[in-house]
Amino acid sequence: MLNSEKERVLKKIAKQWFLLSLAAATWCGYAWPEAGKFLISHGVLTIGLMLSFLLTGLTLESRVVVNAWRSIRGVTAAVISSLVVYPVAAWIFSSSLLSPELVVGFCILATAPVTISSGTILTAFARGNVSLSVYICLATNFLAVFTIPFVLQMLLGADAGVDLPVFSILGGLALKVLLPLFVGQLIKPAMGPLIDRCMPAISVFQSSLILLMVMTAVAGSADRLDDMAELLVILTAAVAVLHLFMVLFNYVLARVIRLDYQSLVAFTIHTPQKTLAVSYLVWAGYFAADFPGAFVPAIICHLLQMITGTLTAQHFRARGSTQKGARE
DSSP states (O other), X not given: XXXXXXXXHHXXXXXXXHHHHHHHHHHHHHHOHHHHHHHHHXXXXXXXXXXXXXXXXXXXXXXXXXXXXXXXXXHHHHHHIIIIIHHHHHHHHHHTTSOHHHHHHHHHHHHSOOOSSHHHHHHHHTTOXXXXXXXXXXXXXXXXXXXXXXXXXXXXXXXXXXOOOHHHHHHHHIIIIIHHHHHHHHHHHHHHHHHHHHHHHHHHHHHHHHHHHHHHHHHHTHHXXXXXXXXXXXXXXXXXXXXXXXXXXXXXXXXXXXXXXXXXXXXXXXXXXXXXXXXXXXXXXXXXXXXXXXXXXXXXXXXXXXXXXXXXXXXXXXXXXXXXXXXX
């Protein structure tokens, strides 16, 4: 009986390994900031992220890219919501409540594209339109490379006195995000069978990168975190309010443009999610020196959207099962 109870506890821990690992990465970054600063100064994580985007290109089905036009209404609405409405809402919300450093952080978070994998996985779990979810991911990640520099300059140039190297950011994101994705698609035909066998390892690699991003961000802002300790509860609440507002906004928008139920599920779940990788590249490359604590909102949002995304997916899955049972 004791062994059975022990196995049950171990299984529960195994299911929550990522959240536990996030907590461990946070502690490591705070306790040993030199390690995280070494990774930042030597560009180790940037190289890892470029490799991650290359692997994403290798695992992306080409036919999905070709057929994206079929969901143009939902994709267009998602691009506007994620890359225009979210940043403006974040700036209005944060600039009236928070310090300039955290306003920068909210804007970096809000201008990022949607998550590459987790949103699609949650959409599939909720039995939503997975194709639309993938199209939203593709469109926002491609267009964000061009929108991020200009939207950040528009929001922060006057308010925070930030003079951004717009075209430098544009070129950097194109090199670090678009080029690896494009190369991955080019070599996919030759690498297909090998990639299929390596999918579990790729998943572990990409999850490990998230942990390293959190560790290096905490390490880079360790001194500021001491000063921000009293603000963390307020900051977490502010990020939660903004994220939940965008979840509700996207649900209403999906109904207004009359998406079918499965597409509504995909739109509501995936559009408000933000990728940590692109936020990190922007912060580490152009803001870390002057605004070391500006990446904290992105970390908090990443944790919160994992929770709210899972709960939303569970709600839609249960609702879909109920509707199916009623029809039968």
